[in-house]
Amino acid sequence: MQSILVFGASGQLGQCLAHVAKERNLSGLVFPPEAQANILNPEGLRALFAQHHPAYAINCAAYTAVDKAEDEVEIARRVNRDGAENLARLCAEFDAVLLQISTDFVFAGTGNQPLTETDPAEPLGVYGLTKLEGEQAVAAATDKYFTLRTSWLYSQYAGNFVKTMLKLGAEREELRIIWDQVGTPCYAIDLAGALLTIIESQSTAYGLYHYSNEGLTSWYDFATAIFELAGLPTRTVPIRTAEYPTKATRPAYSVMDKTKIKQTLGLTIPHWRASLAVCIKALG
Numbered sequence: 001m002q003s004i005l006v007f008g009a010s011g012q013l014g015q016c017l018a019h020v021a022k023e024r025n026l027s028g029l030v031f032p033p034e035a036q037a038n039i040l041n042p043e044g045l046r047a048l049f050a051q052h053h054p055a056y057a058i059n060c061a062a063y064t065a066v067d068k069a070e071d072e073v074e075i076a077r078r079v080n081r082d083g084a085e086n087l088a089r090l091c092a093e094f095d096a097v098l099l100q101i102s103t104d105f106v107f108a109g110t111g112n113q114p115l116t117e118t119d120p121a122e123p124l125g126v127y128g129l130t131k132l133e134g135e136q137a138v139a140a141a142t143d144k145y146f147t148l149r150t151s152w153l154y155s156q157y158a159g160n161f162v163k164t165m166l167k168l169g170a171e172r173e174e175l176r177i178i179w180d181q182v183g184t185p186c187y188a189i190d191l192a193g194a195l196l197t198i199i200e201s202q203s204t205a206y207g208l209y210h211y212s213n214e215g216l217t218s219w220y221d222f223a224t225a226i227f228e229l230a231g232l233p234t235r236t237v238p239i240r241t242a243e244y245p246t247k248a249t250r251p252a253y254s255v256m257d258k259t260k261i262k263q264t265l266g267l268t269i270p271h272w273r274a275s276l277a278v279c280i281k282a283l284g
């Protein structure tokens, strides 16, 4: 198998890729340490590409602190836009395919119908804006890319909403959780599996795709399901967004339509609740 360079290997999705690659007994994935794989260092990246001549590069590296990004616009933009562009340029130069990851937060979320890849992206905050700029920079720099927008990513690895809920739930009797933000969780293990399936298929149907688990929910219902599945007695209280002020505004409705990825790439996608049960079990 030709090599696959993974960037952002220490993050949530990077670790999930290592997990799924091991499960599937896939060789060829290279997880360079961040010191050698800083996506803001084009010369270091060039050395990596020259050494490995990868067939694919997967960009899991990102600036993901949604609220902090409002105060750190420059660093968020450098990582989410310039870093993605650096990788896309090298992929074009070395004839590698880039798998780029983006987010539902590119949408304003003012509608109430599942969002397709052709719906207008109008980010509400710096994180979403810089991720959208990253999508655009990738599309401008190379033809051979798959950009997968995902949402509400969680897993047994790194930090995420599920792990935050389990921690807070063990400490408190009751949690107040927003119920007027609706979206779809995505188990990062499922996303990692989808990325590797795309690579294994050697598909050339390049472009922009939506990928999350099936179904939809609110953060409140998601948290309630987490406690049910984990067997925790924590009570959840539904609150409105206005009652939980945050620095960044989040989309109220960011459910994404996955028809394109299912039809074009033949992926089957589990329902969010089934995948959540798998994750809770893995967390023990």
Ligand SMILES: NC(=O)C1=CN([C@@H]2O[C@H](COP(=O)(O)OP(=O)(O)OC[C@H]3O[C@@H](n4cnc5c(N)ncnc54)[C@H](OP(=O)(O)O)[C@@H]3O)[C@@H](O)[C@H]2O)C=CC1
Pocket: 007, 008, 009, 010, 011, 012, 013, 014, 034, 037, 038, 039, 040, 059, 060, 061, 062, 063, 064, 079, 083, 101, 102, 103, 104, 131, 150, 151, 152, 153, 154, 158, 159, 160
């Ligand atoms: N988490 C979520 O809920 C969602 C995430 N996404 C997208 O999915 C992708 C994966 O997210 P996730 O794994 O959860 O994110 P994480 O924050 O867990 O991981 C991001 C990784 O990128 C690394 N990184 C940051 N800057 C650089 C750099 N300059 N060079 C190399 N690596 C760098 C981080 O390292 P360090 O920690 O050392 O800074 C970290 O290991 C991202 O594109 C994200 O935007 C989309 C929707 C939802």
Ligand SMILES: Cc1cn([C@H]2C[C@H](O)[C@@H](COP(=O)(O)OP(=O)(O)O[C@H]3O[C@@H](C)C(=O)[C@@H](O)[C@H]3O)O2)c(=O)[nH]c1=O
Pocket: 064, 065, 066, 103, 104, 105, 150, 151, 152, 153, 160, 161, 164, 175, 176, 177, 178, 181, 219, 244, 250
């Ligand atoms: C901890 C907590 C959060 N919330 C709300 C705040 C927010 O609207 C929602 C989720 O909170 P978090 O801060 O964990 O998640 P957030 O950082 O907003 O998650 C986003 O991350 C980026 C990277 C993405 O790309 C998005 O798809 C999405 O997953 O839950 C509560 O209502 N009560 C609580 O006790």
